[in-house]
Amino acid sequence: MDRRQFLTLAATGGAAAALAGTDGTAQPATVATNARIVIIGAGAAGTALANRLVRRLDGAAITLIDARAQHLYQPGLSLVAAGLKPADYVVSQTAEWLPSGVTLLADRVAAVDPEMRRVDTEGGESVEYDYLVIASGLMLDHDAIEGFSLDMVGENGIGALYAGPEYAARTWTAAARFVDEGGRGLFTRPETEMKCAGAPLKHTFLIDDRLRRAGTRAAAEIVYAAPQGALFGVPIVSERVRMLFSDRNVETRMQRTLKAIEPGRKTAIFDGPDGVEEEPYDYLHLIPPQRAPDFVVQSGLAWENRWVGQGWADVDQYTLRHNRYDTIWAVGDVAGVPKGKTAASVKWQVPVVEDHLVAAVQGGVGSKSYQGYTSCPLITRIGRAMLVEFDYNNDLVPSFPGLIAPLEELWISWLMKEVALKATYNAMLRGRA
Amino acid sequence: MQELTFETMLAVFEEVFGPGLFWAMVAVAGLITLAYLYVLIRDRAVSWRKFLWAQLSMPVGAVAAVLFVQAMTDSGFGDIGGPIDVIVLLLVATLGAIGMAILVYTLEALIGSRRTRADDAG
Numbered sequence: 426m427d428r429r430q431f432l433t434l435a436a437t438g439g440a441a442a443a444l445a446g447t448d449g450t451a452q453p454a455t456v457a458t459n460a461r462i463v464i465i466g467a468g469a470a471g472t473a474l475a476n477r478l479v480r481r482l483d484g485a486a487i488t489l490i491d492a493r494a495q496h497l498y499q500p501g502l503s504l505v506a507a508g509l510k511p512a513d514y515v516v517s518q519t520a521e522w523l524p525s526g527v528t529l530l531a532d533r534v535a536a537v538d539p540e541m542r543r544v545d546t547e548g549g550e551s552v553e554y555d556y557l558v559i560a561s562g563l564m565l566d567h568d569a570i571e572g573f574s575l576d577m578v579g580e581n582g583i584g585a586l587y588a589g590p591e592y593a594a595r596t597w598t599a600a601a602r603f604v605d606e607g608g609r610g611l612f613t614r615p616e617t618e619m620k621c622a623g624a625p626l627k628h629t630f631l632i633d634d635r636l637r638r639a640g641t642r643a644a645a646e647i648v649y650a651a652p653q654g655a656l657f658g659v660p661i662v663s664e665r666v667r668m669l670f671s672d673r674n675v676e677t678r679m680q681r682t683l684k685a686i687e688p689g690r691k692t693a694i695f696d697g698p699d700g701v702e703e704e705p706y707d708y709l710h711l712i713p714p715q716r717a718p719d720f721v722v723q724s725g726l727a728w729e730n731r732w733v734g735q736g737w738a739d740v741d742q743y744t745l746r747h748n749r750y751d752t753i754w755a756v757g758d759v760a761g762v763p764k765g766k767t768a769a770s771v772k773w774q775v776p777v778v779e780d781h782l783v784a785a786v787q788g789g790v791g792s793k794s795y796q797g798y799t800s801c802p803l804i805t806r807i808g809r810a811m812l813v814e815f816d817y818n819n820d821l822v823p824s825f826p827g828l829i830a831p832l833e834e835l836w837i838s839w840l841m842k843e844v845a846l847k848a849t850y851n852a853m854l855r856g857r858a
Numbered sequence: 859m860q861e862l863t864f865e866t867m868l869a870v871f872e873e874v875f876g877p878g879l880f881w882a883m884v885a886v887a888g889l890i891t892l893a894y895l896y897v898l899i900r901d902r903a904v905s906w907r908k909f910l911w912a913q914l915s916m917p918v919g920a921v922a923a924v925l926f927v928q929a930m931t932d933s934g935f936g937d938i939g940g941p942i943d944v945i946v947l948l949l950v951a952t953l954g955a956i957g958m959a960i961l962v963y964t965l966e967a968l969i970g971s972r973r974t975r976a977d978d979a980g
Contacts, residue, residue, distance in 0.1 A: 509932055808937030828942055836933060836943040843931040848873035857869040 455483045458786045463544055463554040465534050467491035469499075469854065470757030470771045471560035472522045476856030477779045479524040482786065487527040488552055490534055490544065494519055496854075497590065498847060500768050503624055503804065505593035506586035507631035508601060512594040522854045534561065537724040539750040556752050556782055559721065559738055563620065563758040563766070566714045571685035571694075573711060581688050582608075582708045586628060587620075600708060604635045607644025608707025611693055613683045616652035617714040617735050620758050620766040623801035623813070625649075626656070626666060628710055633673050634806035647675045650695060650704065652682040658764070659819045662803075662811075665832045669805055678704070683711065717759050726753065728761045737761030742817065743794040745778050752785070754778045762797070763817055769800030772853045798822060802842035810838035887957075894960050897967035905967070912963040916955035923954020 462478065464471045467489045475489055501515040523529060532546035537557065544552045565587055567575055578585045579595025582603060586593040603610055610632060614625040629649050636642040649656075649670065656670070656677065657663040670677060681695040681702065686709065693709055695702045717736035721727050726747065727736040738755035739748045742762040747753035756774045758766045765774065774795050781791030797817030804810045812829050814822050823831045829838060852858035872880050898904065927950050928934055938944060 806937075808931075808933035809939050830940060830942075833940050835939040836937040837946050839933060839937065840927075840931055840946070843933075844874060845870060848870045851873040852866065852869035855869070858866050 453481060455481060456783060456787055457483045458485050460555045460786050461486045461553060462488070462556045462558070462782070463552055464489045464558045464560055465491075465537075465544065466560035466562055466757070466759075467493075467519045467523065467529060468496070468560060468562050468757065469768050469850070470775055471558070472496070472519070472854045473771065473775045473856055474558060474560065474756065474778060475527050476522075476524050476854065477775065478782070479526055480856060481779065481783050485786070488530055488554075489523065489527060490530045490532055490546060490552070491519060492531055492533045494531065496522060498850060499620070500842075500846060500850065502586050502590065502593040503627045503631065504843075505590060506584065506596040506600065506628060507635065507807070508597045509631075509807065512590040515590045515593075524856075534718070534720045536720055537726060537753075539724065539726065539747075539753060542752060554752070556785065557754070558778060558782070559726070559753065559755040559759055560757045561718050561721070561759050563715050564718055566617075566716055569714045570683060570711060572688065573686050573713075577688055582691060582706060583686075583688065584628075584708065584710045585712070586710070587624070587712055596710070600632050600635070600710075603645070603708035604632065604639050604641060606707070607636070607641045609646045609705060610648065610708040610710075611704055611706040612647070612649045612710045613681075613693070614651045614653075614712050615714040616682045617716065618732060618737065618766065619712065619715045621801065622658055622766075623803045625651070625710070625712055627804040629675060630669070630673070630803075630805045631807065632708075632710075633675065638807075647673075648678060648704065649675055650678040650681040650683070650693075652680060652696075654679055659813070659815045659821075661819075661821065661832070662813050662815070665811070666803075669834075686711070715758075717761075721759060726750070726755075732761060742797070743777075744781055744791070745774055745795060746781055754782065762795075764797045764799045764815070765795075767799050767801065768850055768853075769814075770798060772849075772858070773798040775853075800824075802838055802846065804839065804842060805834045808839050809834040809836060810842050811835070812838040812841065890961055890964055893968060894964045897964060901967065908963050908966045911966060912959040915958045915962040919958020919961075920951035920955040922958070923950050926954075 462485055464475055471489055475487055478487055496517045496519045498515040501510055504510040505512055505514060520529065530550065532548040532550060534544055535547045536545045542554050544554065567573060575588055575592065577583045578588065578592045579598045582599050584596030584599045586596045612625060612629040629647065633647055636645050655663040656666040681697045683693055684696050685694040691706055693704045693706055695704060717727060717738065721738055722736040726738050728739045738759050738761050740746060740755045740760050741748055745754050745756055745760055756778045757771050777793040777795045780793040784791035800814045802810045803813050811832055811834055813831055814824060816822050821831050823829065829835065849858055875883065924947060938947065
């Protein structure tokens, strides 16, 4: 069974497990080494990789650098922002996921010197490495939206669920008022690359459903505004979303980039095809532009001719190895690859980096390749989702072909998002899935 | 590990319920099954009187399992969107029904009621 099993079926799990029990994979042999490996970031990618490397490498000195003590289960933020889960649903402690025998340095990275193979932290520490993995995640550039600051979230109809569990909960506070009273809801997305391009759509669908359940949908207008020309990067999915938006009576304003807000007037200001446009709102969902952390650009590790101004790490899209420094890889949100800023992508990227890194330790070359796999349980209402999975080619790559239709709104896809996804994510963090 | 292996499934289920609760549930399910086998061997036959009650309890188990899953996942019957959803619903109901039937049969055999004691005497 060599299929894309990011989501395992809780409901049919017993039977599937019985079927699959016969083809357990052989554990690769451990490699003795005294290599110094530094992983920048202890999020989903960094933690999963550390857990896997500890099992593969015997004697390696593995150091993770991350200033944040909390681990965030980011796929849960959409549920928090729709009032379906409490804020603490997404929060755990980084330390409890890490294996023993690795060092966690609670600090921020100031710079990487790829020639000297050294990482300097803001706290003044210097860590030398033989191999470096950048798994730092990305930065939410809230300051880029003029007139907006995070302390506004939750009041005066402003939501911003990406900013973290507390802000996701406050987003629901603002959205719940809109659900009660109706009015004009404005849902946006940024023009940069972003993590989980399905999340802006999910929030729109969920709030639409909340309005219907509250009996206030007739008193509400929903507008989805995005800088892109299409609703989703994968054309066949985009068409499906267009049909669903039409069915749900969601208006679209494409090629509109949110530039500023005037909270006093409850007005959002967009750059549109014909210049500046103003859109009034009673509820605004704001997602800021997203960029790589500053040290990636300042250390000369970013793409120079692609995604200019966004700073994603200059890596090969199949091996995730840096195009100019062969002792460096990037994995997760920070990697400069065309798709893959999701936890599902991380699950597929981490074994590739592990393979190439362990091969490099042995003086060889790895063989695994990341084909752009990304998964998005695209929630279309409370209780239903579409299990959308795709790759670099914009091909649909369903994990359960013939069983779970990717473009149908299904209960089973919702069940997987609600029940199996976090469990699979946690198993991934521990390097077990 | 991108293959769906038995180890992956165990890891996922451990994460769903927590390792303690998951293995406790496995143990309880195992114990009930063992107790069921024990009474079958002890009695050397299926008691149709006990089985009647076990059968009558099956719809209760089926409905309870479905409502439990729906309550745990903020969803309802209106969310059924395609054939696979009906299959999942039926699977959940079937598991609930079988589990309930085995539980009721075993409890009756082990603890007994006036009716089933009469059955044993007869």
